[in-house]
Amino acid sequence: MKTLNQKNIIGILVSLIGTLLFFAINGCFVSKKVAAKSGVQLWAENCQRCHNMPSPATFSPDQWEIVGMHMQTRAQLTDKEREKIVEFLKQ
Numbered sequence: 773m774k775t776l777n778q779k780n781i782i783g784i785l786v787s788l789i790g791t792l793l794f795f796a797i798n799g800c801f802v803s804k805k806v807a808a809k810s811g812v813q814l815w816a817e818n819c820q821r822c823h824n825m826p827s828p829a830t831f832s833p834d835q836w837e838i839v840g841m842h843m844q845t846r847a848q849l850t851d852k853e854r855e856k857i858v859e860f861l862k863q
């Protein structure tokens with residue numbers, strides 16, 4: 773009985789560690805994916821869901837900062853994603 777219990781505990785520990793490792797590795801992949809995306813990509817993927825894609829020439833750099841802040845909440849972007857898109861649109 774005693775050895776069985778110990779085996780059970782080891783089994784639980786191993787699966788716990790496995791689950792933690794899975795999430796840790798998964799988390800890395802997700803952040804790498806976002807980091808790999810360029811401003812153009814993020815702009816193309818996020819800014820045409822509700823209206824036509826705004827051309828970079830439509831607004832001045834200062835105006836893009838403000839549009840970026842408004843559309844970040846609309847498009848539910850992270851700060852990083854907004855920065856990249858605004859950086860691209862300002863060019």
Ligand code: HEC
Nearest residue numbers: 815818819820821822823826839842843844846847849857
């Ligand atoms: C969830 C829907 C949604 C998404 C996603 C979205 N927008 Fe918008 N956008 C709107 C709505 C609604 C308006 C019009 C109302 C307003 O101006 O507040 C608007 C207006 C605008 C305007 C002003 C247009 C004008 O002629 O005055 C610009 C520029 C703009 N969006 C850029 C963007 C950019 C850049 C992105 C990507 C980061 C984006 N939008 C993503 C909903 C969205």
